[in-house]
Each structure stands twice: as structure tokens, then as C-alpha cells.
Amino acid sequence: MxxxxxxxxxxxxxxxxxxxxxxxxxxxxxxxxxxxxxxxxxxxxxxxxxxxxxxxxxxxxxxxxxxxxxxxxxxxxxxxxxxxxxxxxxxxxxxxxxxxxxxxxxxxxxxxxxxxxxxxxxxxxxxxxxxxxxxxxxxxxxxxxxxxxxxxxxxxxxxxxxxxxxxxxxxxxxxxxxxxxxxxxxxxxxxxxxxxxxxxxxxxxxxxxxxxxxxxxxxxxxxxxxxxxxxxxxxxxxxxxxxxxxxxxxxxxxxxxxxxxxxxxxxxxxxxxxxxxxxxxVGSFNALDEISDHDEKGNVLRGNVIAIDSEDSIIFGDKRVIATIGIKNLVIVDTDDATLISTKDDLQKVREVVSELKGKKRVEALEHRTTHRPWGHYTIIDQGPHYKIKRVTVNPDARLSLQMHLHRSEHWVVTSGTARVTLDDQEVYLHVNQSIDIPKTARHRIYNPGKVPLVIIEVQNGEYLEEDDIIRFQDDYNRIKSVNPQGESC
CATH class of the missing domain: 3.90.550.10 (Spore Coat Polysaccharide Biosynthesis Protein SpsA; Chain A)
Incomplete structure (x- = not known):
């Protein structure tokens, strides 16, 4: 075969x-x-x-x-x-x-x-x-x-x-x-x-x-x-x-x-x-010159972009408007949490940027603000010393793993849909504008029993808030490991 x-x-x-x-x-x-x-x-x-x-x-x-x-x-x-x-x-x-x-x-x-x-x-x-x-x-x-x-x-x-x-x-x-x-x-x-x-x-x-x-x-x-x-x-x-x-x-x-x-x-x-x-x-952004459509001035434009008197450039916009005037031979890539501006000739140095971010332990090297998971996705709204705020979206008939955290507590507020929450030996339903506290080391799980996406705001507090502080006990997606690898979330 x-x-x-x-x-x-x-x-x-x-x-x-x-x-x-x-x-x-x-x-x-x-x-x-x-x-x-x-x-x-x-x-x-x-x-x-x-x-x-x-x-x-x-x-x-x-x-x-x-x-x-x-x-x-x-x-x-x-x-x-x-x-x-x-x-x-x-x-x-x-x-x-x-x-x-x-x-x-x-x-x-x-x-x-x-x-x-x-x-x-x-x-x-x-x-x-x-x-x-x-x-x-x-x-x-x-x-x-x-x-x-x-x-x-x-x-x-x-x-x-x-x-x-x-x-x-x-x-x-x-x-x-x-x-x-x-x-x-x-x-x-x-x-x-x-x-x-x-x-x-x-x-x-x-x-x-x-x-x-x-x-x-x-x-x-x-x-x-x-x-x-x-x-x-x-x-x-x-x-x-x-x-x-x-x-x-x-x-x-x-x-x-x-x-x-x-x-x-x-x-x-x-x-x-x-x-x-x-x-x-497709090794770097320069490859987009070969595989993408160009405007009449040789630009590769995608997303929310206005290019005036700009030539031979690659410009990726996201939610914000990216407006350029009189530029040439540049690469501009904008995302929720980071913006890259480089000449095409210097794109090999993007690796140096990532290396420096890693050296400073910046999350921008690791993940986007929005991260997809088998059950849905989450977006980091804000974070600082000892706190992180996420918007978590759970697909209909999907649930997170039964898990606990050693270093953080969480507070959940439902903003859309209905949640069925397991907290140790209890099981409760939460509707819009209702909330619940998840203490450290408490076993917990959230399930969306409804027909529409469930959206909650999650506020984390603790001395360690990285995604590898998860101990799973049950999981629908076979992610239970003897040691949870960094980057596995929820």
C-alpha cells in the first residue's frame, strides 16, 4: 500500500x-x-x-x-x-x-x-x-x-x-x-x-x-x-x-x-x-509575491487596507484600518496584538524578533489573542501581573475538560447562552448575567447544553497564569497527559 x-x-x-x-x-x-x-x-x-x-x-x-x-x-x-x-x-x-x-x-x-x-x-x-x-x-x-x-x-x-x-x-x-x-x-x-x-x-x-x-x-x-x-x-x-x-x-x-x-x-x-x-x-512573506494577486501598483493587499501611492508592498490588515502613503517595497502585517513593519530584503530577521520576544517571555511569540480549541475558542481581553481576562466561547453541545488549577482561581460571568457548570460535587445552570467562582484546586467543567454558542467572561487571579497549569481528569478530546504540555488550554 x-x-x-x-x-x-x-x-x-x-x-x-x-x-x-x-x-x-x-x-x-x-x-x-x-x-x-x-x-x-x-x-x-x-x-x-x-x-x-x-x-x-x-x-x-x-x-x-x-x-x-x-x-x-x-x-x-x-x-x-x-x-x-x-x-x-x-x-x-x-x-x-x-x-x-x-x-x-x-x-x-x-x-x-x-x-x-x-x-x-x-x-x-x-x-x-x-x-x-x-x-x-x-x-x-x-x-x-x-x-x-x-x-x-x-x-x-x-x-x-x-x-x-x-x-x-x-x-x-x-x-x-x-x-x-x-x-x-x-x-x-x-x-x-x-x-x-x-x-x-x-x-x-x-x-x-x-x-x-x-x-x-x-x-x-x-x-x-x-x-x-x-x-x-x-x-x-x-x-x-x-x-x-x-x-x-x-x-x-x-x-x-x-x-x-x-x-x-x-x-x-x-x-x-x-x-x-x-x-x-511558502517560506516567508516574500513568497506571497508569487502566490497572490496584485493591484495595479504591484501591491499584495488583504484585509482592512487603504494604500495611496504605495508600490510593490505586502500589506495585511485586520480589525484596524492600515493606511499607507508613498511607501515602496515594504511588508506590513497587523494583528490584534502585534504589528510587523519590514523591508522585503530584511524579512529573514523576523526570526530575530521572535527570538527576542521569547527571551523576554512575551506571550506574543507563543499565541494569538484568540486561540482555537476543539470545543470553541478564547480571546485574551487584558492581562497583567497576577490577573488575566478572557472571553471564552463554547460551541453547542461541547464541553471543556474536567480539570483543576493549582495556582489560580477563576470567576465566570455568562454573557450569552446557557452554561452547565460542574464544581466539585455540584452541578448548576448559569444564564446571562449570572456568575460563579472557581477556587484553586476545585475540580470544574463547563458544558454548553444549548443550540447557540455559550460566551463567558473569565477572570483569572493567581501567582501563575500560564496555560500549562491544568490538571485534567476527564477529556472528550484525549488530551489527558501525565504532564500537561505548555500550550494546552482548557
Whole structure:
């Protein structure tokens, strides 16, 4: 069987302030109404049943991934069924691919993995699927790792490159030419990129790979023997009660290494397919110049924007009006709690902004004022030393986890809808303008039994108000952990 593997562990730094650590760019809707992740999954479904799509995510992104994909059509089981595989730690790309290969080998010894990122744009989709089918058929018959190489459209210093070697005859499997890979090249300087563009022997490295699980694990044995030993120890636990602990142990000991450094740059069985498709790696705001519509002066405008005598700029407005006069070559992005202003040439320094915010422990690096959860969403209205005020919206027939806090008390006031509140051994109904106090260490839960959204104002008081001060006892969304990861809320 063929299995689609989507790598969705991004940290969200280059698209700040639209993206945050808890809401990275794969959740953004940069083209159309659907998120990049949603588009990637949809792109695969004509070739892969939902049950054979795996999405590799970090612990902080599990809930948002499920919410983002909730509008997908249900699989053959009648349920939303892409497998969301939660990584206990971030260990780059090789460990999760080793893990996925071990699981797929266990259930499907001849299984083929088709690996791609969650944040790429690819068209036309019919041609992409034809190339993916060719790749799968090719690796079924050959002990190789097949990469998707993209013929360069320009001298690009932001991508890695693949140097083509001798051609490979793939016979009846398709029309796209394949080649042995001579070497992988990291992001080059401008003169080198210009030489690559002219010589026609180099392709952009798209980061998409296709291989059989058994072949990939054998390459890990050759070139990463320590990692292979960890995989072998994990394999014997798959499907047993000790599987979850074994995965945690695997991630604790696995090296932090990319698949390119760990395998691709060493392996002698890598082929590349020259893939004539429109492929875009949406790496930073500059990518919007390629994928977005422009006005008559070359601007990309979205939201509440008035641009007068402004040229070649990217301007994202939100609730406030953003008005520009006489600007050129700028990027302006406004959100509820942060505004970015940069020249296009300096966008690589956005990471420095995020790093400084993290160093100062600013919440703007972590999350938006409005944060989505499986049961609804909340918006931070105000906060200061020892207090935080939220507007919490609970969807009809949804409820938060049964939980308690060690460091804060809460006061809830209903402003819309009806709430059913569990407080230790009591259960009460609250209507508009009614309130309740939640003391520290009290077990509590709120449920919306009505047909309209329930809205409450929540006032938190305490010496520690971060989102990891939650101990869950029951949860409808399987978020009970032995240790609650930071960023899991309500």
C-alpha cells in the first residue's frame, strides 16, 4: 500500500505575527479559505485513502490539527481518519520518518511512504498525482529513495539543490525523466545559484521523497546505526501496552538530525525525478509575491487596507484600518496584538524578533489573542501581573475538560447562552448575567447544553497564569497527559 506522510512540525517563526509557536504557518490560509495543511491533505486524497494518510505533528499542535481537518469528508469508516501522529519532542525530520517507517513496516511490510511538507503549494494537482503514482510504482520495483527535483525557475539562494547524475530508465511507469543523484547541495550563494540555473544539471530540492519502509530503514542501519538500534527496540513494542512509553523513550534518545544530513547526503541509492510542476515553498512573506494577486501598483493587499501611492508592498490588515502613503517595497502585517513593519530584503530577521520576544517571555511569540480549541475558542481581553481576562466561547453541545488549577482561581460571568457548570460535587445552570467562582484546586467543567454558542467572561487571579497549569481528569478530546504540555488550554 501507499502511505502519504505529511510533515507538519513547523514552529511559525518566519510568518510572525500571523503565525505563532502554537499556530504555525501550516494553519494559515494564505491562498483561498483553507489552510495550507488542509490543502496538502486534500491534494493527496484522490490517490490515498484517508486511512493511509499520516500527519506528523508536535504535542502543541495536535488539537489545532484536528480542528483544522474537521471539515474534511469522512473516510470509509465514517470517521475523520487521517492518522495524526504526535511527536513527544521535536527532533527534526529523520527520527519521525524512522518512526513512521517502523510502524508502516509492521502493518504493511512492502509499504511505500510518500513524504511531503504541510506548507507547500503545488499545481496542477492532476500532474502532481500522476508523478506521485509514477514514483510509487518505481520504488515498488527498485530498492531506491526517489526524490522530487524541481527544474529551477530562477537563481534561488533560499533552496537546496540536487545535482543530477546519469539518467535512469524507469520503463513503463511514467514520462518524467529520472536520474541518479550525484550529490545534494545546501543553499548556495548568489553566484553559485546563477551557475546552477545556467548549467541545467541541478534541480531544486523539493523535500518530497518516496521510498519503501524496508529500504529506508536499511539506509538508516548503514548510515545512522545508533538510530537504527533505537528503531529496533521500538519495533517490538508496536501494538503492545508499552508502545506509548517506548515512543517517548525513542524521542528522548534519538539524535536531532534532518533526513538530508542523516541519510540523503550519504546514500548511494537515491534517484531524483525531474518534476515539471508549479511548486512553491511558502517560506516567508516574500513568497506571497508569487502566490497572490496584485493591484495595479504591484501591491499584495488583504484585509482592512487603504494604500495611496504605495508600490510593490505586502500589506495585511485586520480589525484596524492600515493606511499607507508613498511607501515602496515594504511588508506590513497587523494583528490584534502585534504589528510587523519590514523591508522585503530584511524579512529573514523576523526570526530575530521572535527570538527576542521569547527571551523576554512575551506571550506574543507563543499565541494569538484568540486561540482555537476543539470545543470553541478564547480571546485574551487584558492581562497583567497576577490577573488575566478572557472571553471564552463554547460551541453547542461541547464541553471543556474536567480539570483543576493549582495556582489560580477563576470567576465566570455568562454573557450569552446557557452554561452547565460542574464544581466539585455540584452541578448548576448559569444564564446571562449570572456568575460563579472557581477556587484553586476545585475540580470544574463547563458544558454548553444549548443550540447557540455559550460566551463567558473569565477572570483569572493567581501567582501563575500560564496555560500549562491544568490538571485534567476527564477529556472528550484525549488530551489527558501525565504532564500537561505548555500550550494546552482548557
Amino acid at each position: 501507499w502511505h502519504g506522510i505529511i510533515m507538519a512540525g513547523g514552529s511559525g517563526t518566519r510568518f510572525w505575527p500571523l503565525s505563532r509557536e502554537l499556530y504555525p504557518k501550516q494553519f494559515l490560509s494564505l491562498v483561498g479559505e483553507k489552510s495550507l495543511l488542509h490543502g496538502t491533505v486534500n491534494r493527496l486524497l484522490p490517490l490515498f485513502p484517508q486511512e493511509q494518510v499520516w500527519i506528523m505533528v508536535g504535542t502543541k499542535h495536535e488539537s489545532e490539527t484536528k480542528r483544522t481537518l474537521s471539515s474534511l469528508p469522512k473516510g470509509s469508516s465514517g470517521q475523520l481518519s487521517p492518522r495524526i501522529f504526535v511527536e513527544p519532542q521535536s527532533k527534526n525530520t529523520l527520527p519521525p520518518l524512522a518512526l513512521a517507517s517502523a510502524f508502516i513496516k509492521k502493518m504493511d511490510p512492502e509499504g511505500v511512504l510518500c513524504v511531503m511538507a504541510s506548507d507547500h503549494l503545488i499545481s496542477p494537482e492532476e500532474k502532481f498525482l500522476a508523478l506521485m503514482k509514477q514514483a510509487c510504482l518505481t520504488v515498488e520495483q527498485n530498492d531506491v529513495i526517489l526524490t522530487f527535483g524541481i527544474p529551477p525557475k530562477r537563481p534561488e539562494t533560499g533552496f537546496g539543490y540536487i545535482e543530477k547524475g546519469s539518467p535512469v530508465d524507469t520503463g513503463k511507469f511514467g514520462q518524467a525523466p529520472c536520474f541518479h543523484v550525484t550529490k545534494f547541495v545546501e543553499k548556495p550563494s548568489r553566484p553559485v545559484a546563477e551557475a546552477f540555473f545556467k548549467d541545467k544539471t541541478h534541480l531544486w530540492n523539493s523535500g518530497m521523497f518516496v521510498f519503501r519502509a524496508t529500504v529506508f530503514l536499511e539506509e538508516i542501519r548503514k548510515y545512522q546505526p545508533k538510530l537504527h538500534s533505537l528503531v529496533e527496540a521500538l519495533e517490538v513494542t508496536i501494538g503492545t501496552p508499552s508502545e506509548e512509553q517506548a515512543i517517548r523513550d525513542f524521542y528522548t534518545q534519538a539524535p536531532n538530525i534532518s533526513v538530508d544530513y542523516g541519510i540523503m547526503e550519504h546514500s548511494t541509492c537515491v534517484w531524483t525525478m525531474a518534476s515539471e510542476i508549479d511548486w512553491k515553498d
